[in-house]
Amino acid sequence: MGKIMESIGEKFKNIRESKNLSLRFVAGNTTTSSFLSKFERGISGISLDTLMPVLRNMNMTTSEFLNYVIDADDSYYTLQINALRKLSMANDTQKLIEKSNEENELWGKTHDITHQHLALIAKALWCENEGKLLEPYEQKQIQEYLFNAEVFYHYELIMINYTLSALPIEYQIQMGKEMFNKLPNNYFVTEYRDIITMIINNIIISCIEEEYYEVAAEYIAMLKSNFDSSVYYRVHVQLKFFQGLLFIQKGQIVEGTRLANFTITVMDEIGNKEKAADYRVMLDKYLNKLNISN
Template identity: 30%
Template sequence: MYKRSYFMIDTIDIGSLTKKIRLSKKLSLKDVAGDYLSVSFLSKFERGESEISLSRFLCILENLDVSIEEIYGILSKDNPTRTEELLARVSKAFQQNNIPALKKYYYEEIEKFNSTHKKIFLYNSILIDSFLISITGKKMNKKHIEVISDYLFDIDQWGKRELVILGNSMSAVPTNTLNLLIKEIIYKTTLFGNNEENKKIKIDLILNGISIFLERKELNYAKFYIDLFDTLTIPEVYLYERVEYNILIGTYWILIGKIEVGKKKIELALESLKNLGAENLLLMRENEYEELLNSII
């Protein structure tokens, strides 16, 4: 049976937001209704008294001259998904090195999975476990790696959850599997990966992948993604990512024997960090650079 697509967000919320935007732009109901909607229907929608199909809502956005991404950005701040709320709590605990809190969230998700058998809770628990691993340094459960890999390969479109799960699990994933999963980032985030936040996560994940391949001395994999990264359109404001990319290129040159070329690349990047006033990051990268040079002596 044919079913019309409706927004999952409460009609009152989306309707009142539409009215707020319309009034802010000094537009009348007639201006926004245009040739496709009646003024009475639009008025009922703004009051939360009428549902609306996606096609009609897109007509309203066109007349408001507002993109769907802008609407989502506004709504997501006031109506975060359960995953976004969980991720916010987990991220805060991670930043505070609060292991008891992370374990609490982990066991809550495990309990929900055991009682409902819904895999979303299993994936959430693995996501939380990946944060714990980042703090404690323990190895990820092999079964978890299999579950993550199967899940990510099976999803047709990756969103924030998938990007974060991979990002926190990369160091535990075997090289060949990691290579395939990073390729999935490129091909499976066309729908959800193009908003600004997810775009930045994608860029960071590719950089992390290059870093891991260099650490593992998998230079062919590293070179492939270095070349790929060079073809991406990186916003000029992503200064940190640009500096990190140059450090990774310099590391690659050093590891293949072009030491002076690599040293020059890294030292220019370190100078950029110094000019940006990123003292803690500069110290960390200087120590890594020293270790790299010592390793080739």
Template identity: 25%
Template structure:
């Protein structure tokens, strides 16, 4: 993150603190000045101590840093999400060009992963077959990671749609094992729940019901005692779909209806309408 010095300087000045006040007891004012100008690196311990001095959390710092560069993964995910929701193939191709350029300059694997996801999504939108070689590339990367953090969870979540049932099932077990030690982190626990719900939805659409009950229990466990209204309501909808597919029609329909009603009540009309259409189509096929 080459811009951390200038970002720190911006935040320090916004707090009305001088170089001397900030550096006192930690490093020299001259070294802090060089760091802020991007001329010197700094140890992790000193960096965290400096953030504490100016009363800024690391998550807040990252938000400011992300706003100043287009190379961050968060920026990519934001642009990807907009193109995905609008089914904008032109924008997706523009993102492929930018991510390919970043990969050529840095050789960082995440830029290559982003290109794969973008190409697979274009294939999905244009009814073309998925590239299995590319799918296998991300599958093996995730399988071979010793630990999963936020990046790996997001990568898996965004790759589910072009992987095989066997690959998704294997990576779901891997996610549960390797991301477990970080699930107490607010960001990771929410992301983990959303990814597993994507897996549940994927399995339900494929009528692959065998692992669904245990996955629902896993998400219930992660969300217990947490105030994630949307996540819990979305899970209740999936529980309803599962029960319908398991021939518990009335119980399942009641769960789905209540989840849709709550989404509509709290302003998520677009999502409520999509789910209502999906539910109606499913029930229509059962008549």
């Protein structure tokens, strides 16, 4: 077995022993203690169908276990995500597909769900560069995993963030609502707030582009209610941009343009020139669509 399964098995053993649980008790009626012993030593892989009831016997959710397993900055998952991101930024579509195929092969050999998720993320980044969507069965794999997760931690946030653009707008909307319902409350005031706002901002943009204006307004309200404007000023500045686009759509062109330009100016002044440029392009594109000049 590879280093990933060996590491997962070892961490599984650490949790079991910390709870003073025997292999026989944890195995229950799902599997055997000898099989779990092999899993703990990295000799055998384990399927999700077997792992989930075993974790329940340990009074632990699948999300909690995965969050524990994928917690180190130098973990395989983190390293691979960073590598995939670099390939995407370099627009290296060939290597993204090769990486997706490689991770799928590893998933088939090890039954380690991390490989399946990395394969999906690599394919989603390829789709984003190619302007395509994931295949329906791939969309379903992502949806089923995230909808079955009891709580969303960093692992789930990473998965949403890197696959979102390759999902239909209806799935994006569903994912955003799942995220708000399943995130621990403290995640809105931790280092994860940046990825949360990034995900929701991208959903808002998709909603506006696909003319789901009421849904976009709902997500703007969600972010406003979870981020205090006196503390998270930048979040609220960005929301003014999206509010501006919605005002323009409603015919309030002067006020909408003013709000959008306000955000662009502030982003430029605080040094986030790349975001300012992106918003300027988006605003001009939106106004041109309506035959209005900025």
